[in-house]
Amino acid sequence: MKLRHYLIILFMLLAAAPLFYFSNRASGPSDFPSIMMRDITDPLTRSDELTPAPDFTLTDMQGNPFTLSEQRGKVVVLNLWATWCPPCREEIPDFMALQDEMRDDVLFLGVSVDREGWEVVRPFVELMEINYPQVVDDGTVARLYGPIRGIPTTFLINREGYVEGYAPGMLHKERLRPLLQALIDA
Template sequence: MRRVVLLVAGLMLAVTACSSGQQAAQNRQGQAGFVSGNGNVSVFAAADRKPAPELTGTTFDGKPWTLSDHRGKVVVLNVWGSWCPPCRKEAPDLVGAAKELGSSVQFIGLNTRDQDQAQAKKFVQEFGVPYPNLYDPSGKALLRFRGQIAPAAIPTTLVIDKSGKVAARVVGEVTKQTLVGMAKDAG
């Protein structure tokens, strides 16, 4: 009887270890393991703003993109993943804000942890995203924003002022109205 109990306990331990390993694999693939924020808005006074790190990459259409090239203009950076339900929910609001603000604000998307760029491109096409997006499957570009964006807090949106400093942040879904107001205040 003792052997049966030990055998059952050993099997349960093995099954638990497998499911934990599967969850960890899903986390690495960006399919789970994200923490969606509650839409918490932080606005920083001009004297308290910290510089945004340099962000560079290649857009989905193959063009180089560098944050510092947009100094002198307000920039909205949205970190998203096609696998992220809150990202899908906020996409129409981001598109609406980008269209309303027009060329007065530079929008850039940072797609993170999508292992298949085709999925990310499909998301952009599905929602009619009019602004460029960078592909960051490993999260290296996102990690440059440590202290300003939590790596697991997807989606997060930053508003970067004309001097390249972070003026506002939304952790979680952003609405069009909030984003338009933050971008205008940063200008």
């Protein structure tokens, strides 16, 4: 085979890696029904049938417990990501900018699914100077919010602790800002 063929095969394997990772990682039944991202800027799409955000407690980078339910009163952007994920890396600066801009009303939370845990997450977070809390998933979040088909995946949780929707794939601040503003104003 030519080098070009090997490169094509390598690229295809790398592109499929997240699918294999999550098919093994998030196995088992989920208590969380799959929902699609709703246009929350349209009040007609809002309903009383929102799903309560499943609660969890994980340890943050400083070794303190982080409990999701203790964040009520703020809009929470729960982002599942990994250090090896290019789209995850690309959206982090936008999340940092929005965290600075909306810090009084919004809390971003990074939930790393890196299997190596803090060993790889801590240096990455420090290098990027990420300005919002980080936790490493022990399988709990992926199970409660899954099945997660790929990363990044972002859940928007309103001030009362209900999931407004989720977005599989990368989010940019131009798309996310109006969604967050609608939740702040609700």
